[in-house]
Amino acid sequence: MRSRLGEMKHMKFSTKAIHAGQQPDPSTGAIMTPIFQTSTYAQSGMGENKGYEYSRSSNPTRTALEDCIAALENGTFGLAFASGLAAEQGILSLLKTGDHLLSCDDLYGGTYRIFERVIARYNIETSYVTTGKAEDYEKAIQPNTKLIWLETPTNPLLRLVDIRAIAEVAHRHNILLVVDNTFSSPYFQQPLDLGADIVLHSTTKYINGHSDVIGGAIALNDKETYEQIQFYQNAAGGVPGPFDSWLTLRGIKTLAVRMRQHEENARAVAKFLTEHPRVQRVHYPGLPSHPDHELANRQMSGFGGMVSFDFKGTRDDVDRVVRKLRVFTFAESLGGVESLVCHPASMTHGSIPREIRESRGLTDTLLRLSVGIEDIEDLLKDLAQALAE
Numbered sequence: 001m002r003s004r005l006g007e008m009k010h011m012k013f014s015t016k017a018i019h020a021g022q023q024p025d026p027s028t029g030a031i032m033t034p035i036f037q038t039s040t041y042a043q044s045g046m047g048e049n050k051g052y053e054y055s056r057s058s059n060p061t062r063t064a065l066e067d068c069i070a071a072l073e074n075g076t077f078g079l080a081f082a083s084g085l086a087a088e089q090g091i092l093s094l095l096k097t098g099d100h101l102l103s104c105d106d107l108y109g110g111t112y113r114i115f116e117r118v119i120a121r122y123n124i125e126t127s128y129v130t131t132g133k134a135e136d137y138e139k140a141i142q143p144n145t146k147l148i149w150l151e152t153p154t155n156p157l158l159r160l161v162d163i164r165a166i167a168e169v170a171h172r173h174n175i176l177l178v179v180d181n182t183f184s185s186p187y188f189q190q191p192l193d194l195g196a197d198i199v200l201h202s203t204t205k206y207i208n209g210h211s212d213v214i215g216g217a218i219a220l221n222d223k224e225t226y227e228q229i230q231f232y233q234n235a236a237g238g239v240p241g242p243f244d245s246w247l248t249l250r251g252i253k254t255l256a257v258r259m260r261q262h263e264e265n266a267r268a269v270a271k272f273l274t275e276h277p278r279v280q281r282v283h284y285p286g287l288p289s290h291p292d293h294e295l296a297n298r299q300m301s302g303f304g305g306m307v308s309f310d311f312k313g314t315r316d317d318v319d320r321v322v323r324k325l326r327v328f329t330f331a332e333s334l335g336g337v338e339s340l341v342c343h344p345a346s347m348t349h350g351s352i353p354r355e356i357r358e359s360r361g362l363t364d365t366l367l368r369l370s371v372g373i374e375d376i377e378d379l380l381k382d383l384a385q386a387l388a389e
């Protein structure tokens with residue numbers, strides 16, 4: 001199927017979310033991209049085919065997804081993977097033994113685990129910058145630094161890193177900048193436009209948005225880098241199946257409306273928590289008291305649907321609160337239409353050693369909310385009854 005990526009470039013986000021990479025199926029007129037549930041394709045002769053040979057290398061449903069995500073990130077190329085971590089591994093395949101990676105220190109535990117326990121075995125060393133300041137990134141650059149890796153807003157403390165300033169530093173030193181844009185989704189933040197070289201998503205989260213698929217994707221502009229990662233995608237084989245690609249495409253169609261509602265609800269939840277006597281501190285970039293509020297206003301077009309807070313009490317008190325919640329479900333993950341609550345220290349960030357976790361401000365009494373798109377009255381009532389003494 002021919003992609004309409006070029007034609008879509010100048011359209012607005014909501015239009016691209018519904019149409020980019022997709023067109024009525026030429027053989028039947030079907031409006032929705034079919035699920036091409038096939039592993040292989042008939043070829044008419046040696047070296048003659050219709051653009052597809054084997055579904056690990058490419059599949060038309062996946063192509064539609066890859067083109068759609070590239071369009072949403074204002075990128076030229078997209079690649080989809082079987083999970084966010086598989087997409088990360090695709091990017092890390094750009095590195096070789098002896099290279100150095102520089103990363104922000106507040107990041108998803110699974111990403112930290114790949115850095116420390118997978119690529120470290122190939123003698124690729126990672127160091128971490130604790131502040132969001134571009135000059136601290138510049139100071140930490142080594143002669144062998146090949147990638148700078150940012151998550152912004154960070155998980156779970158929702159601090160921001162200045163993408164534009166760090167892109168300038170990276171490019172001055174001939175280093176590629178990767179931004180994990182999972183928390184904002186391309187609706188609220190477009191890192192390639194701010195100078196990043198590669199943008200990464202766990203599509204498991206907001207992009208798919210319905211908590212029924214594990215997936216990952218990247219988008220980028222440079223053809224050579226794209227070809228290197230595409231080579232790895234095919235060579236290592238961590239690709240999403242056609243049905244998961246189709247579900248994700250279907251989820252994307254409502255990304256804009258979902259994100260607007262996630263944000264509206266998250267703002268109300270953040271305000272409610274700020275005023276609650278049993279809450280010590282609320283982390284939400286939309287609050288004027290947030291240390292990175294000004295940067296959030298500059299770099300993002302909205303503040304997203306994630307809110308974290310420190311509870312006044314002990315770990316056992318926190319456990320009692322999560323057991324009382326009825327609309328929020330206690331579970332890993334985020335970005336689905338339903339509200340979730342997670343205890344990062346024992347769940348998403350359990351793979352980070354306690355002393356390192358605590359030195360980064362990730363305490364045992366921190367809870368992270370993925371605020372869903374249910375009726376806000378029900379969400380606030382649920383929080384109020386669970387937090388009541």
Ligand SMILES: Cc1ncc(COP(=O)(O)O)c(C=O)c1O
Nearest residue numbers: 083084085108155182202204215
């Ligand atoms: C910010 C971020 N990046 C990457 C990942 C990894 O994605 P996946 O679970 O789809 O492999 C996650 C998962 O929670 C995440 O939160």
